[in-house]
Amino acid sequence: MGEAQSIQWFPGHMTKTKRQIEKTLKLVDAVAEIVDARIPVSSRNPVIDKLIQQKPRLILLNKADMADPVQTKRWIAHYRAHGIPAMPVDCKSGKGLQNFIPLVKELLKERVASWEAKGMTGRTIRVMVVGVPNVGKSSLINRMCRQSKANVEDRPGVTRENRWFTIGKGFELLDTPGVLWPKFEDPQVGEHLAFTGAVKDDILxxxxxxxxxxxxxxxxxxxxxxxxxxxxxxxxxxxxxxxxxxxxxxxxxxxxxxxxxxxxxxxxxxxxxxxxxxxxxxxxxxxxxxx
Ligand SMILES: Nc1nc2c(ncn2[C@@H]2O[C@H](COP(=O)(O)OP(=O)(O)O)[C@@H](O)[C@H]2O)c(=O)[nH]1
Ligand SMILES: [Mg+2]
Structure with missing residues (x-):
């Protein structure tokens, strides 16, 4: 796509989203970052790394049903080598999602142990789901809710978009507050997002x-x-x-x-x-x- 197009797409809402994410981070125990397994670099906003900082994080390589399994394995090894647990998922069919809660619990093992040591047994684990548009955040939440017959609840102190989804006992998910745009300035990023259909075709x-x-x-x-x-x-x-x-x-x-x-x-x-x-x-x- 041309330069002009990519500039046009880049919205000025990142500052607001960053603030919202920073604020919401205080309310969660971990972050589940979803990327598109076919384009794990272009389907994430690098700003996430700075925002998340010390918060425990895991990466879900979604749409694994469409990605090369050999490469998906390599990506998982790559993230793990950098200290980030990762797993392949297919949020359309639900394949792989049975490993999601166990992986979060493994990630938070020491924290949970320290809560329990302080007598906070059964404390709810809260996870924020982050990812650029179209990566499959809603599909993940819907799938997880369906699996656990969960409901959506509103809570005081959070905006209407900040809805918590209870999935199973003592486990809650929150969708990304605001829109986390990918890094469109890089032409290859825009192109790869366009190949996969993450960008509207009418501007291409x-x-x-x-x-x-x-x-x-x-x-x-x-x-x-x-x-x-x-x-x-x-x-x-x-x-x-x-x-x-x-x-x-x-x-x-x-x-x-x-x-x-x-x-x-x-x-x-x-x-x-x-x-x-x-x-x-x-x-x-x-x-x-x-x-
Ligand atoms: N094939 C496949 N499609 C998926 C998967 N996850 C999501 N999708 C599709 O990708 C599109 C965007 O998903 P959505 O959950 O709305 O993404 P969001 O914008 O991050 O909330 C939808 O058409 C989904 O059906 C997956 O694992 N495999
Ligand atoms: Mg969505």
């Missing part, structure tokens, strides 16, 4: 985006593209991305009158299919450093 040039996706995929997952669109290996490696888009459209019979390929339609098809994991389980951002 779909053909340009599809060409960029082709460039990325032919390096990281060439076989996935070859198989899905029945392309020649040499073509995928050597043609210009736009020519590959044309080849995809041609294979699909997406033509306009006169016989030219409708590349706009081809672009939309490619992006839709990528987002729907029709090309397979793909992770666009991979761990660089050895762990």
């Amino acid at each position: 040039d779909m053909e340009h985006l599809a060409c960029r996706l082709i460039e990325t995929l032919r390096v990281l997952y060439p076989t996935a593209v070859l198989q899905r669109y029945q392309l020649e290996e040499q073509d995928l490696a050597q043609l210009e991305p736009y020519e590959i888009l044309e080849a995809i459209g041609k294979k699909r019979g997406m033509l306009v009158s006169g016989g030219a390929v409708n590349t706009e339609r081809a672009a939309i098809a490619l992006l839709d299919e990528f987002r729907g994991a029709k090309l397979g389980k793909i992770t666009l951002e991979q761990v660089e450093e050895a762990v």
Whole structure:
């Protein structure tokens, strides 16, 4: 996407969100940060690290159903090596969520022991769920609530958006207060969020985006593209991305009158299919450093 577009998206509400998160942090015992397992770097706001500081934290690699399991394992090892427990989840189906509360309890083991030593037995554990838009915060909360037949409650002293969700006995979740925007200034971040559909398509040039996706995929997952669109290996490696888009459209019979390929339609098809994991389980951002 162009520079102008990315500037347009960046809203000025971060200061307010930061303040809200800082205030709310005082009310919770831990933070569960959700990232998109396909783009674990771009789907988080780096400001989070500064905000959270000493608060115990865990990372949920969500949408693991669509990510490359080998890469997801590497990310988990990577976070763990940095002292952050992490786990893969699929909040759409609920897969992996049975490990969520146990992991939080493990994270807070010493704290819980010290509460108990002070006679505070059965104290409620409160966890704030943070993450950029579309990463799956609501899905996580809904899933967890459904599993435990929980309810939503309002409490004095918190704003209407700050709703606590009781999930199971002595365990509560809170959604991110405010909107935690990703770091759009970095063009690659904006692009990866657009590939995964985290950004509204009506402000994007779909053909340009599809060409960029082709460039990325032919390096990281060439076989996935070859198989899905029945392309020649040499073509995928050597043609210009736009020519590959044309080849995809041609294979699909997406033509306009006169016989030219409708590349706009081809672009939309490619992006839709990528987002729907029709090309397979793909992770666009991979761990660089050895762990
Ligand atoms: N395939 C898949 N889709 C998911 C998963 N979690 C969330 N989604 C979808 O991602 C979109 C955004 O989820 P939502 O919970 O609204 O994100 P929020 O903006 O962080 O609250 C929705 O269409 C969800 O159905 C997941 O684990 N796997
Ligand atoms: Mg939500």
